[in-house]
Amino acid sequence: MAEVPSDATRIAADARGRVRFEEEALALADQVYSVARHLAGSREEAEDLVQETYARAFRSWRSFQPGTNLRAWLLRILTNLNIDRGRRQQRAPQTQALEANDYFLYDKLAHDDGGVTDEDRVVERLSQDDIVSALSAVPHDFRDVIVLVDIGDFSYQDTAQILNIPIGTVMSRLHRGRRILKRELAESVAEDVR
Amino acid sequence: MTETHDDPCAHCEEMMQPYLDHILSDEEMREAEMHLDECEWCRRRYRFEESLRRYVRQAVTQPMPPELKQKLAALRIPLE
Numbered sequence A: 001m002a003e004v005p006s007d008a009t010r011i012a013a014d015a016r017g018r019v020r021f022e023e024e025a026l027a028l029a030d031q032v033y034s035v036a037r038h039l040a041g042s043r044e045e046a047e048d049l050v051q052e053t054y055a056r057a058f059r060s061w062r063s064f065q066p067g068t069n070l071r072a073w074l075l076r077i078l079t080n081l082n083i084d085r086g087r088r089q090q091r092a093p094q095t096q097a098l099e100a101n102d103y104f105l106y107d108k109l110a111h112d113d114g115g116v117t118d119e120d121r122v123v124e125r126l127s128q129d130d131i132v133s134a135l136s137a138v139p140h141d142f143r144d145v146i147v148l149v150d151i152g153d154f155s156y157q158d159t160a161q162i163l164n165i166p167i168g169t170v171m172s173r174l175h176r177g178r179r180i181l182k183r184e185l186a187e188s189v190a191e192d193v194r
Numbered sequence B: 001m002t003e004t005h006d007d008p009c010a011h012c013e014e015m016m017q018p019y020l021d022h023i024l025s026d027e028e029m030r031e032a033e034m035h036l037d038e039c040e041w042c043r044r045r046y047r048f049e050e051s052l053r054r055y056v057r058q059a060v061t062q063p064m065p066p067e068l069k070q071k072l073a074a075l076r077i078p079l080e
Helices: A006-027 A029-039 A043-059 A070-084 A104-112 A119-123 A128-137 A140-151 A156-163 A167-193 B008-020 B026-038 B040-060 B066-074
Strands: none
Touching: A006 A029, A006 A043, A006 A070, A006 B066, A029 A043, A029 A070, A029 A140, A029 B040, A029 B066, A043 A070, A043 B066, A070 A156, A104 A119, A104 A167, A104 B040, A119 B040, A128 A140, A128 A167, A128 B040, A140 A156, A140 A167, A140 B040, A156 A167, A167 B008, B008 B026, B008 B040, B026 B040
16 A cells, blocks of 8 residues: 555645534534524624634634534634624623512512412513513623523633633623513513503 | 521522522532422522523524525635
């Protein structure tokens, strides 16, 4: 058997590595999109961002360390692109009133329903539209964390790395963000009743 | 109880988010569960929060448009 030149071996191995990377990244596209859809302001922006993210990822695939979290790596690129586009410069208002407690949405929904005992039924009083618009009403800084942790199922640690913020900030924004989301949901129920 | 809290339900509420995120210590977890075992009021609210999280996730998860998937595949760098 003829000896294969080392350069050709290297090139072939490189190509295999790249193809494998591209296939693994594409297999995650649905999950990346579902997170991007709520990090970006609109569906069109989300689609642009996902395309830019994949174009960049395919170009710089060598900087991904095999064995680490590829989904988090892709989301990190996407988040940075979103910031580069200048869409995320505004700060979330820090003075926004926080609800008195974590139970008020349940109390409101259950009360309005005349004391229904099945919690799954209580939650069904919220429509899909209520939820989508309530989430989009949460200020960016808080929404990013909710989207990554509660929808993308990222750990606090991955979320901290994706957003380049300390883990303590992830926790505090998550806590506050979930309450803001619940307040928005409570308001949407009030509007539906009117 | 080793600790006294003026309002055990208020304390249980403080533990709800970390409990559902599975980040309480074993001791805190036991403390929350002991209270939940005996307090239906809190138990309902924990169950609601759990349902809410699941429900929100389902409601906002949208499938990727098929044409976007094709565009992404077309971004792959062709082999030389």
